[in-house]
Amino acid sequence: MQPLYYRIAEDVINQIKGGQIKPGDLLPSESQLCAEYSTSKMTVRQGLALLARGGYLRSVPGKGNFVEYPRYDLLTMHFDEMDITSGYPQGVKLLEATIMDPDPQVRDELSLPKKAKVIMMKRLLYSETQVAALDIKFMPYIKGKPLIEKEIQYIPFAKMVAKHGELFSVKNEVTIYAAAADQEVASKLEISPGSPLLVIEQKLLSAEQKPMGWGKTFCRSDCLQLHAVSAQYIQDQKLLNL
Amino acid sequence: MQPLYYRIAEDVINQIKGGQIKPGDLLPSESQLCAEYSTSKMTVRQGLALLARGGYLRSVPGKGNFVEYPRYDLLTMHFDEMDITSGYPQGVKLLEATIMDPDPQVRDELSLPKKAKVIMMKRLLYSETQVAALDIKFMPYIKGKPLIEKEIQYIPFAKMVAKHGELFSVKNEVTIYAAAADQEVASKLEISPGSPLLVIEQKLLSAEQKPMGWGKTFCRSDCLQLHAVSAQYIQDQKLLNL
DNA sequence: TAGTGGTCTAGACCACCTG
DNA sequence: AGGTGGTCTAGACCACTAA
Numbered sequence: 001m002q003p004l005y006y007r008i009a010e011d012v013i014n015q016i017k018g019g020q021i022k023p024g025d026l027l028p029s030e031s032q033l034c035a036e037y038s039t040s041k042m043t044v045r046q047g048l049a050l051l052a053r054g055g056y057l058r059s060v061p062g063k064g065n066f067v068e069y070p071r072y073d074l075l076t077m078h079f080d081e082m083d084i085t086s087g088y089p090q091g092v093k094l095l096e097a098t099i100m101d102p103d104p105q106v107r108d109e110l111s112l113p114k115k116a117k118v119i120m121m122k123r124l125l126y127s128e129t130q131v132a133a134l135d136i137k138f139m140p141y142i143k144g145k146p147l148i149e150k151e152i153q154y155i156p157f158a159k160m161v162a163k164h165g166e167l168f169s170v171k172n173e174v175t176i177y178a179a180a181a182d183q184e185v186a187s188k189l190e191i192s193p194g195s196p197l198l199v200i201e202q203k204l205l206s207a208e209q210k211p212m213g214w215g216k217t218f219c220r221s222d223c224l225q226l227h228a229v230s231a232q233y234i235q236d237q238k239l240l241n242l
Numbered sequence: 243m244q245p246l247y248y249r250i251a252e253d254v255i256n257q258i259k260g261g262q263i264k265p266g267d268l269l270p271s272e273s274q275l276c277a278e279y280s281t282s283k284m285t286v287r288q289g290l291a292l293l294a295r296g297g298y299l300r301s302v303p304g305k306g307n308f309v310e311y312p313r314y315d316l317l318t319m320h321f322d323e324m325d326i327t328s329g330y331p332q333g334v335k336l337l338e339a340t341i342m343d344p345d346p347q348v349r350d351e352l353s354l355p356k357k358a359k360v361i362m363m364k365r366l367l368y369s370e371t372q373v374a375a376l377d378i379k380f381m382p383y384i385k386g387k388p389l390i391e392k393e394i395q396y397i398p399f400a401k402m403v404a405k406h407g408e409l410f411s412v413k414n415e416v417t418i419y420a421a422a423a424d425q426e427v428a429s430k431l432e433i434s435p436g437s438p439l440l441v442i443e444q445k446l447l448s449a450e451q452k453p454m455g456w457g458k459t460f461c462r463s464d465c466l467q468l469h470a471v472s473a474q475y476i477q478d479q480k481l482l483n484l
Numbered sequence: 485t486a487g488t489g490g491t492c493t494a495g496a497c498c499a500c501c502t503g
Numbered sequence: 504a505g506g507t508g509g510t511c512t513a514g515a516c517c518a519c520t521a522a
Contacts, residue, residue, distance in 0.1 A: 003510060017410055017449055029488060040512045042284060045490085053295065061489045062519035070411040072400035072446075073322040077470060080315040158314035168259055169312040172472035178420040178440040178463035196438035196463075198420040204314075207259055221420035221438075228319060230414035245491060271507060282493045287509085303508045304500035488520075496512075503504090 004039055008047030013056060016067055027057070027065040055232055070232045077228035079174065079200065081217055082156045084125045084132050084224060094153045095122040095188075099141050106138045109203060109214040117141040119164075121152060124188060125217075132223035134188045137202075137215030139164060161204045161213040170212060175201040176226065185218045196221045246281055250289030255298060258309055269299070269307040297474055317470035321416065321442065323459055324398045326367045326374050326466060336395045337364040337430075341383050348380045351445060351456040359383040361406075363394060366430060367459075374465035376430045379444075379457030381406060403446045403455040412454060417443040418468065427460050438463045 002010075015021045028036065033044045048065060051057045058066045085091025102110065102118040110118065118138045125133040137157050145164055152160055162170055179199050186193040197218050204213040244252075257263045270278065275286045290307060293299045300308045327333025344352065344360040352360065360380045367375040379399050387406055394402055404412050421441050428435040439460050446455035 005510080019410065023410070031488085040514085041489095042492095042513095043511055046510085049291075059489060060520090062487085062521080064488060072404075072412055072414045073320055073398070075319045075321055075414065075416055076473060077317045077319055078315055079317055079470075156315070162314075168261065168265070169474065170314055170472075171475040172314045172317065174317055174470040176418060176440075176468040176470070177466070178438040178461075180438045180463075194436065196420040196422045198418075198440075219420075221422075224419070226418040228321075228416040228418070230412075231318060232411065233413045247491080273507085282495085283508095284494095284511095285492055288491085301508060302501090304502080304506085306507060485522085486520100487522105489518090491515100491517075493515075494512100496510100498510075499508090501505105501507075503506105 004037065005043050005046035006050070008033065008037055008039075008044060009050040012047070012051060013054075016056060021067050023067050023069040025067045026063075027067065029064055070230075072230055072232070074231040075228035076231045077226055079226060080156045080158075081125065081133070081135055081200075082154070084127055084217075084219070086127060088126075091126040092153050093124040093126070095124060097121045097152060102138065106214065110138065110140055110211045112140060121215075123153070127223055130223065131188070131190055131220070133217050133219040134185055135215065135217045137213065139213040140211075157202060157213060157215060158204055165206065165212050167206055167212065169207060171205040171207070171209075173203040173205065175203075177201075178221075179218075181218070189218065189220050191220060198224055198226075246279065247285050247288035248292070250275065250279055250281075250286060251292040254289070254293060255296075258298060263309050265309050265311040267309045268305075269309065271306055312472075312474045314472055314474070316473040318473045319468055319470035321468060322398045322400075323367065323375070323377055323442075324396070326369055326459075326461070328369060330368075333368040334395050335366040335368070337366060339363045339394060344380065348456065352380065352382055352453045354382060363457075365395070369465055372465065373431055373462070375459050375461040376427055377457065377459045379455065381455040382453075399444060399455060399457060400446055407448065407454050409448055409454065411449060413447040413449070413451075415445040415447065417445075419443075420463075421460075423460070431460065431462050433462060440466055440468075 012027065030041055030044050034041055037044065048057060052059060055070055056068055058068050060066060098120055099117050100120050102112060106118060119141050121137045123135040124131055125135055139161055142164065158170055158172055177199050179197050181189065181191055181193055181195045181197050183193055185197065186195060198221055200217040200219065202215055203211060206212050254269065272283055272286050276283055290299060294301060297312055298310055300310050302308060340362055341359050342362050344354060348360060361383050363379045365377045366373055367377055381403055384406065400412055400414055419441050421439050423431065423433055423435055423437045423439050425435055427439065428437060440463055442459040442461065444457055445453060448454050
């Protein structure tokens, strides 16, 4: 048996999707809905909260609950470098892992002071038996917090940074673009220079907005696609069986 | 003055971020929190609901509320073809808009029967004064539902499809990859053949999962980057001022 | 002033899990 | 049996909006 608040949410959304209520319209007031379902305010509000979460409603104090156009332009996506290897630890080859002086771009991205050093890590990622991506990552070097080679090889960058910085949670900023392969990347990826690459740039920040890691993943265009769906829809699947 | 439920949520999240409570730990039970804050169950639960929504908690009936690792691999992104033009209607040039027989790929993507026709639309998108993307879109042809040329030119594909199919909401499935420009695309985008492109493939589905539109946007790699952030973080900004 | 949503109370009963 | 989260009640008071 579905809870009542759930049924209220479904009824409303079905009226929206059926066209009886249109975006911009005002829903019946909460007290009206209480009467309609012979229930109390908290229950009605619990139902409406589901819809608000899904982006179907906007509540305006003193006025009412308005139906909203759902967003088609907000997309959610799953990305994790280790996805490329389909989870096979054998799919990762550590090329380098050193402590070094950062070049200006890296220093800038990590907002580091002049003399600070960084940990640099270069990995090749294989999907099946084929090389698929070259991954280069940087993080500020923190004295006395060594990285264990076995660990760093197989975990995603975000986890690595969280562990290294002893952080619970990190903000992950990702930039996606296409580029042509240069000499180095091309040879590592066994493609010809100039071939198209999907480049995924990642910057990790602490809760205080301090950059904790930065790097790029150069992906062979024949090995990686990213998939995203409108956030709206994900919510639906989780919250309402539509 | 912040509402109490909000303060409860903040207190808990600060304990999480401060390390006093770790992922996997059990929160104090709801009745304990009621006592601690001298409040009632509904208020405590309202606070915990915020955290659950943000992915910080998992509630297990009969057991308790567990602290969760935040997801670093779920990203949210904004994408809308019209973003490319920075909202300038002058930034769109309609090259073609015709009713035609679909080629096999299009028919397959739209799950169309043999003889069905499609509306095809080709547009050039300019950012500032420079050509930035070539956009090709297909939708099933529905008799008696003409598209008004002026309309189709300037609205995003998702809106167009919603309007044409008289749908309230559409599911938007996006695939992102890199590719080399072929002759046609290269000439339209004023780049040399083989240049890297960012290709954004869009499929729009009705609530019943029926394909309502499909197409690709070929973007000059020097004109478009996509940005995404961990979903976690967006929630924080909306729900808690951290 | 009357209606709206936002917050909150002090209970209740249920299904679930553990000893 | 006793504790947990999940649902729900029948009120209350507040801030906001509109006429």
